[in-house]
Amino acid sequence: MGSPVGITLDRFIKSKQDDFPFASGELSQILRDIALASKIVNREINRAGLSNISGAYGSTNVQGEEQQNLDVVANIRFCRALTKGGEVCAIVSEEDDEVIDLQNSSGKYVVAMDPLDGSSNIDVNISIGTIFSIYRRVTPLGSPIQLEDVMQPGNKQVAAGYVLYGSSTMLVYTTGRGVNGFTYEHSLGEFFLSHPKMKAPLDGKIYSINEGLDSQIDEGLKQYIADCKAKNFSARYIGSLVADFHRNLLKGGIYIYPSTTKAPKGKLRLLYEANSLAFIAEQAGASASDGENRILDIIPDSLHQRTPLYIGSTEMVKTAEQTLREAKVH
Ligand SMILES: O=P(O)(O)OC[C@H]1O[C@](O)(COP(=O)(O)O)[C@@H](O)[C@@H]1O
Numbered sequence: 001m002g003s004p005v006g007i008t009l010d011r012f013i014k015s016k017q018d019d020f021p022f023a024s025g026e027l028s029q030i031l032r033d034i035a036l037a038s039k040i041v042n043r044e045i046n047r048a049g050l051s052n053i054s055g056a057y058g059s060t061n062v063q064g065e066e067q068q069n070l071d072v073v074a075n076i077r078f079c080r081a082l083t084k085g086g087e088v089c090a091i092v093s094e095e096d097d098e099v100i101d102l103q104n105s106s107g108k109y110v111v112a113m114d115p116l117d118g119s120s121n122i123d124v125n126i127s128i129g130t131i132f133s134i135y136r137r138v139t140p141l142g143s144p145i146q147l148e149d150v151m152q153p154g155n156k157q158v159a160a161g162y163v164l165y166g167s168s169t170m171l172v173y174t175t176g177r178g179v180n181g182f183t184y185e186h187s188l189g190e191f192f193l194s195h196p197k198m199k200a201p202l203d204g205k206i207y208s209i210n211e212g213l214d215s216q217i218d219e220g221l222k223q224y225i226a227d228c229k230a231k232n233f234s235a236r237y238i239g240s241l242v243a244d245f246h247r248n249l250l251k252g253g254i255y256i257y258p259s260t261t262k263a264p265k266g267k268l269r270l271l272y273e274a275n276s277l278a279f280i281a282e283q284a285g286a287s288a289s290d291g292e293n294r295i296l297d298i299i300p301d302s303l304h305q306r307t308p309l310y311i312g313s314t315e316m317v318k319t320a321e322q323t324l325r326e327a328k329v330h
Pocket residue numbers: 065094114116117118119120210239240241242267
């Protein structure tokens with residue numbers, strides 16, 4: 001087998017720089033900073049079983065969820081890379097209660113991130129991920145960071161992406177001009193373009209939902225799941241949003257994390273889970289909804305706000321929305 005030849009992530013970012021509205025290189029630098037941090041996190045994840053880095057950290061995050069050591073390590077690595085990179089003024093992270101103000105008066109961008117997604121899968125050697133969104137700050141440079149800088153609707157994203165730490169490690173991102181995926185070559189320490197111009201199938205035969213929630217979901221969704229079963233669709237649920245989303249993006253399918261009686265707004269976070277993946281989905285020809293409305297048009301009202309999520313092949317998302325609507329009418 002030959003060594004990989006082709007376009008490195010770095011070269012690709014450089015070649016696309018002129019696509020950006022202001023083309024001054026800052027956004028490119030942020031993408032490079034994220035790629036660098038992801039390589040470090042990838043290394044930590046790969047040796048998690050051998051070191052004392054796996055396991056619980058002994059505290060809970062703002063969501064009341066138990067933090068894992070790797071959640072904390074990944075958060076530190078990404079924050080450090082974005083701080084040193086110098087282009088970012090504020091970070092919203094799943095692992096931090098408040099906005100992280102980097103006190104960087106020249107930073108034009110804001111990053112929202114889930115440093116490690118699917119962290120309950122770390123200790124069992126199953127795919128996990130990182131999710132990020134990038135926005136341009138809206139208040140003048142040099143002035144104090146305001147909530148309007150960090151709580152923008154998803155349709156204002158200038159870039160979004162995810163890293164999947166799976167059977168291979170991939171970085172997938174969009175700057176609003178399609179979606180491209182890169183696979184990490186460990187021995188060379190480089191991401192190479194492996195999935196150019198990703199397009200999701202318009203329809204699919206995979207549905208991904210935690211069916212343990214069955215007793216807590218509404219009739220419309222029960223009906224939609226019953227319809228999927230009647231059509232002999234495959235049920236696939238890893239329990240890591242990034243991995244479930246990535247599979248369905250490539251193969252055609254829908255991922256659902258619904259509103260439940262216990263959690264009417266669902267579980268997933270709007271700013272750094274739903275919005276980021278919704279931007280990528282739409283850029284790849286797929287769709288993302290909260291069951292009624294386009295995810296990217298939701299106006300955030302709090303930093304760690306949750307939203308139900310129906311994301312994946314456009315025809316499947318449409319059918320799910322329609323089934324929910326009809327059940328409400330009857
Ligand atoms: O166990 P559940 O309720 O099905 O939840 C699974 C979902 O929760 C998450 O793990 C939440 O992400 P975090 O690990 O970042 O908190 C998603 O990745 C996943 O899809």
